[in-house]
Amino acid sequence: MHxxxxxxxxxxxxxxxxxxxxAKELGIEHVVVASTTGRTAEQLIGHGxxxxxxSYHVGFREPGKDELTPEMRQKLxxxxxxxxxxxxxxxxxDRAVRFKFGGLYPSEIIANTLRIxxxxxxxxxxxxxxxxxxxxxxxxxxxxxxxxxxxxxxTAVVIEPAHxxxxxxxxxxxIICMPREK
Numbered sequence: 001m002h003x004x005x006x007x008x009x010x011x012x013x014x015x016x017x018x019x020x021x022x023a024k025e026l027g028i029e030h031v032v033v034a035s036t037t038g039r040t041a042e043q044l045i046g047h048g049x050x051x052x053x054x055s056y057h058v059g060f061r062e063p064g065k066d067e068l069t070p071e072m073r074q075k076l077x078x079x080x081x082x083x084x085x086x087x088x089x090x091x092x093x094d095r096a097v098r099f100k101f102g103g104l105y106p107s108e109i110i111a112n113t114l115r116i117x118x119x120x121x122x123x124x125x126x127x128x129x130x131x132x133x134x135x136x137x138x139x140x141x142x143x144x145x146x147x148x149x150x151x152x153x154x155t156a157v158v159i160e161p162a163h164x165x166x167x168x169x170x171x172x173x174x175i176i177c178m179p180r181e182k
Contacts, residue, residue: 124156
């Protein structure tokens with residue numbers, strides 16, 4: 001496992017390198033990557049992998065606004081990248097209830113527990129389940145997931161995701177890289 005001193009986008013290039021290397025060593029064909037703007041997903045193109053780019057849902061930061069531009073979405077699709085724009089697995093209705101009434105709910109407790117190992121690891125678990133639920137990665141197979149702590153990528157894992165209705169069957173098989181500081 002490779003440890004970065006601190007989280008952040010400065011680690012993106014090395015995360016991509018390590019994730020691609022490990023995918024090839026294990027014969028893994030599918031990579032799921034969190035990418036709001038598409039730039040991190042774009043860096044995976046050309047490595048012979050099936051790429052799923054998971055972006056924020058429309059309206060995440062501003063009502064009606066999609067953070068992934070139509071131009072970048074088309075560019076990724078033209079390169080064979082599947083793009084998934086959907087509600088976060090560990091947010092959705094629980095977050096809406098918290099924003100409206102306060103309190104903390106099960107999916108947010110799970111998310112905060114995963115953040116003990118870092119925001120990037122939480123993102124990897126979350127986007128893997130989202131991609132599996134959308135039918136964009138195969139069930140019962142290990143994949144690579146790449147996530148980060150804001151912009152860029154700083155974490156990569158080998159994971160066998162589970163559908164959201166069987167979330168606790170998810171298995172993180174390896175941590176390829178992550179930041180030491182959270």
